[in-house]
Amino acid sequence: MSSIGPEIERLIQLLAKLPGLGPRSARRAALALLKKREALLEPLASALGEAAAAIKTCAVCGNLDTASPCALCRDPRRDARLLCVVEDVADLWALERAAVFRGRYHVLGGALSALDGITPERLNVAALLARARDVDEVILAVNATVEGQTTAHYLMDALAACGVKVTRLAHGVPVGGELDYLDEGTLSAAFKARRAP
């Protein structure tokens, strides 16, 4: 569009590449940035610059941090004998928000997918098998999707050779969830895994 200068056009195109923003919301975001220059545009530009310079991938677990090994891998209060395997850094953040786990993590960087050509060699699997030799328990916290479950089955086979205890997250009714809105697979899993209160 001729009426928008190339600088604004480029900003909109880059913002539209962010997940959750389409062309329309990217325009709104660009406009909000240009209107709040001191409060938003300049701080965001410097925050992005700092992140680009400082953030690296942890060589041990695959987490994102300013240092490698990351703060989680260096923390002596975390149990190094427990290893939680996640697909993505976002899953690691979600578990940390739940504050349910005090061991170490291992980020796979995705899930196996024959369709997308994601083989075990393209994931962070070899390092996991090496780390698994020094731990008591590997918790497979992969997504409950077809790809996640395929990955879990593959890892269970591969980890069997290490002789390490392997566990998986429980399936069941989400806390706060209403039965009426749940799919049959979840209900069936919750029913089969029923427990005495």
Added chain:
Amino acid sequence: MSSIGPEIERLIQLLAKLPGLGPRSARRAALALLKKREALLEPLASALGEAAAAIKTCAVCGNLDTASPCALCRDPRRDARLLCVVEDVADLWALERAAVFRGRYHVLGGALSALDGITPERLNVAALLARARDVDEVILAVNATVEGQTTAHYLMDALAACGVKVTRLAHGVPVGGELDYLDEGTLSAAFKARRAP
């Protein structure tokens, strides 16, 4: 959260201030940026920096551009005798995408709102009244909201003294719109303004 470093935390907080992004989608956006460093993070950082340095508000019409007066105000092919009044730069962009208008613009910077304390003095109204003396027609392309219509009525009164022709956008059925989904106000306006084909 202790597991996310302050650099990433600050990036997420700033992204969450963009319209259309909440805390959850800001986390996803930050993660996408950190994963695609060369393709997304660094270009966006430099685009923001360039925009912060280059983009200014046009002193004539209130548009955003690298120069003041802006490209639209400088364009000799645009009819300087037609002035289209919009609330916001986003509205100017929308009209330019429709490529329906070849005159000049005037950005008010908002709409009158007694509740929010937006008085005519806080809008770009005085400059509009000055510019209106040199044009043949002022088109009030304000939003069809209560605030927009209040602003239009105020401007019609104020512009009456200039003796300039004042017009407003037509109300009616949006192109592609289904009658069943339209509100009564729109249907009533479209019915009253019906025309021979």
